[in-house]
Amino acid sequence: MADVARRAGVSMATASRALSNHPHVASQTRARVLAAAEQLSYVISPEASRLAGGVTGRVAVVVPHIARWFFATLLEGLEWVLRDAGLDVLLYHVGDATDRRDFFQRLPARRKVDAVVVVGMPIRDEERDRLELMGVHIVAAGGQVENYPYVAIDDLSAGRQAVDHLLFLRHRRIGMIAAVDPAEPGWPATPGRTLAYTAALAEAGLPADPDLVVTVPWGGLSGADAMSRLLSLRDPPTAVYAHSDEVALGAIRTLRRAGLRIPEDMSVIGIDDHPMAELADLTTIAQPVHDQGRLAGRLLLSLLAGEPGGGGVTVPTHLVVRGSTAPPRV
Template sequence: MPQSPRKINMEDVARAAGVSMATASRALNNGAGVAEATRQRVLAVAERLSYVVSPEASRLAGGATGRVAVVVPHISRWFFAALLEGLESVLRGADLDVLLYHVGGIEDRQDFFYRLPARRKVDAVVVLAFPVGKEEQRRLELMGVTIIAAGGQHAPYPSVCIDDEAAGRQAMNHLIFLGHRRIAMIAAVDPDQPGELAPSGRSNAYYAALRDAGIPVDDRLVVTVDWGGSEGADAMARLLSQPEPPTAVYAHSDEVALGAIRTLRRAGLRIPEDVSVIGIDDHPLAELADLTTVRQPVRQQGELAGRMLLDILRGQETDRAVVVPTQLVIRNSTAPPRA
């Protein structure tokens, strides 16, 4: 029978880097007494050989690191900031430090996933609301640490999130219940994320709701734009250029919905008398704008993810897939269509 490939160990790394075992160990574990050039050479060899420090060996040598890596695609957006705030509050209460990794663009995330496994310095990785591709999953798993997802689930990790399709159905069912039949959708995508994902649950909800209500799909009423308020405003202008504009608009997020409202008001249309608008998330500005929306508890998702992570690190039983319920919040941006 063919023999399985021999597992790379620290002695192999030390030999290839031309250093002693002790020096290789200190370099890989971020220990003191190693010149930076030597440390980088050892890390480069470990990366080339796909070697990572064994979590068990690391704990025996010096105990757990007491650090958690949090990977986030955006830090200026309300959603990600609230999610991170909830997560960090729980981890801080357990005396765990948070190392924040901002991977905003494609190049940032490629660099992050390329470099991360060889410099394992954390007890766990939390991925905040962004999709993890197949190769990225492989790189994360090379670290040999606990990985969880919060605010969205696009990989087979323990997770805390909402059901996006269920939230979309709540929004669409509300518009259909009011009597709307020409319902537009402004779908939002993140231009900084790769395009290998399955269709959005919020988009699936739109088509499923129309199908169940016996309403034919009009492709002219579907506009896909990058995520953001200005993009939502542009999408609404395209919808108003149709020969028969919609009587209601379902937006993938409140930011997009608020952009649509700006265009409608500039066009002299009344909300909700002429056009109803609904979003998802319950952004802090949604209440000020009197926007009907589907609320998701964002900070709570971060807190739940933090507690889940602590349970896993302590070896305790925990639910590995938590789906947080959403709630329809009716305000003054939706009403029955004009007769």
């Protein structure tokens, strides 16, 4: 930068002001500095800038899965907004429980970012305490985390939409394939989707048959297994509600292999509106995943701008009727 200043015939102070777009710099001077910088193809050193300035211009994004459609898509939306605002995205993947413990213990992002976005992972109390240590803004996306500003769908409502649709079609024996995070067994990632099922059945005056509920780790193959279990019942359901489209697609494979027709012999509904759902003609509850990322990004930006930034945003979901659901055969 000294070179630039010299070439422009100004002091470093002025050069700095001109380059970082500060006021109180004569436009002519600014032009001269910018020209000099251009000629020397000079770019500011972020390290030094941050050291002196205080902010880092970076945001940490913490995701439990990268390769899954939901997370990757949300990340895409988020990155889009943040990059647009000139912020850099530091990606942290916390896969299994070990990773996770390690992440919250070591806090590798500490002092490296101005804010943290946790994507689709419930945060435990002790983890929240660790996170607080970073002393930066925190936003949750794709899954509510109490006490943090969040952007998410209402899982309970989404689940209700799915089950209510099956009930509306006059299904009376409805199975559920509940998906849990493989990395966190026993810890329902989306309790709302389970609650929705029991609540909807209860409201419809239907008995709660535990045989109709199968809980499996998330994933297509798990869904296939779960469907096998349901088909092995003495009195199988006429419709199945899966916690996610991937699981539902797995279930469909089993049904197809069993020679059952969809939807004539069995209705299937999922949640997400995964791109594959369209290809597989799967009825589902759509959620705006990309938007959730974008909104979380905006929420974060307003927080960084010092605006109050309310509690959270719940984005709507809606039923997408395709060919995998129909009234049961009488």
